[in-house]
Amino acid sequence: MIDSFAQRAYPEYNFCVPVIRRAHGVIELGDYTLSPSPGFETVQWFIALDGSMCADQASRLGAQQLNLPLALIRNLVDHGFRSGALIDAHHPPSSSRWVNNRGRERMHTDLACVQKHNINYSNALGLSDAAEIIDHRNNTLIDVVGQGPLARAVYRIGLDSGFQFTQQRSLASFVIFVSNSHPHTFDHENSHLCNLPHLHVATRMDNATIGPLVIPDSSSCFRCAHLHRCDTSPDWMQVDLQWRRQTNSGQSDAILTHYTALHALLIIRHWIDGTALTNTLWSAKLPWPRFDPQNAPPHPLCGCQLHGSTPTATT
Numbered sequence: 001m002i003d004s005f006a007q008r009a010y011p012e013y014n015f016c017v018p019v020i021r022r023a024h025g026v027i028e029l030g031d032y033t034l035s036p037s038p039g040f041e042t043v044q045w046f047i048a049l050d051g052s053m054c055a056d057q058a059s060r061l062g063a064q065q066l067n068l069p070l071a072l073i074r075n076l077v078d079h080g081f082r083s084g085a086l087i088d089a090h091h092p093p094s095s096s097r098w099v100n101n102r103g104r105e106r107m108h109t110d111l112a113c114v115q116k117h118n119i120n121y122s123n124a125l126g127l128s129d130a131a132e133i134i135d136h137r138n139n140t141l142i143d144v145v146g147q148g149p150l151a152r153a154v155y156r157i158g159l160d161s162g163f164q165f166t167q168q169r170s171l172a173s174f175v176i177f178v179s180n181s182h183p184h185t186f187d188h189e190n191s192h193l194c195n196l197p198h199l200h201v202a203t204r205m206d207n208a209t210i211g212p213l214v215i216p217d218s219s220s221c222f223r224c225a226h227l228h229r230c231d232t233s234p235d236w237m238q239v240d241l242q243w244r245r246q247t248n249s250g251q252s253d254a255i256l257t258h259y260t261a262l263h264a265l266l267i268i269r270h271w272i273d274g275t276a277l278t279n280t281l282w283s284a285k286l287p288w289p290r291f292d293p294q295n296a297p298p299h300p301l302c303g304c305q306l307h308g309s310t311p312t313a314t315t
Contacts, residue, residue, distance in 0.1 A: 015108070
């Protein structure tokens with residue numbers, strides 16, 4: 001564990017991650033296997049950590065009490081944070097003061113998952129607090145534009161998953177444009193005027209498309225995707241106009257609708273956490289939908305890059 005983190009983090013046992021005893025003396029923190037496996041007294045000391053001391057102090061005192069090498073105890077505390085079995089009692093998410101009861105009940109689990117998958121504890125320069133990541137998620141307000149089953153699924157699943165929504169564009173940090181006519185048709189004519197990061201989502205019958213995720217002036221946009229489709233299908237402009245007349249005449253498979261909403265929200269959460277997901281489309285089709293990424297670079301005739309930097313395609 002990095003010394004600076006060990007001095008500022010105050011380890012407290014996370015009750016959401018149980019200590020599991022396996023055969024042959026193997027100990028797991030949830031699904032995270034410890035190596036070497038600690039003894040019974042060491043496990044009891046670990047579970048009793050209450051956030052009253054920083055990790056460095058707790059490790060030194062624990063080594064004295066248990067008569068074990070300091071390096072062994074430090075290793076255990078390090079694995080405790082990496083597994084999510086320990087959380088920092090002195091740096092909880094500030095957003096926990098205003099999120100609803102469901103969000104507060106989920107907080108320890110969310111912190112554990114962030115610690116397992118979003119933090120590199122060996123990187124001294126880029127080490128983030130799990131609380132900061134949770135706060136960034138909770139402080140990102142999303143505006144959903146569109147109607148129909150898919151828009152409702154995005155909103156309902158998002159609420160259940162801890163996303164925060166707003167109907168005031170001035171307060172939003174991200175916009176989801178939901179189309180109903182066809183997965184390849186962009187129903188929102190003024191979407192190119194949106195100066196916030198935004199994402200297109202659409203389903204119809206057995207097909208679904210997500211993307212592109214647009215960062216204005218820095219990535220490909222909806223019009224780029226439209227122009228690329230015109231390049232591959234010379235009659236797409238006429239086809240697109242015909243699909244636009246069918247906005248309310250069809251829906252998509254219910255499971256595909258919810259699956260698409262869930263995958264779109266997962267993409268947005270990755271973006272909130274700092275993952276680059278621009279210049280990409282994701283498409284899926286029944287009966288076994290799988291959202292495979294496809295390259296969606298800027299189109300040379302679009303002009304959306306005139307006032308921005310040269311983008312780099314990412315997947």
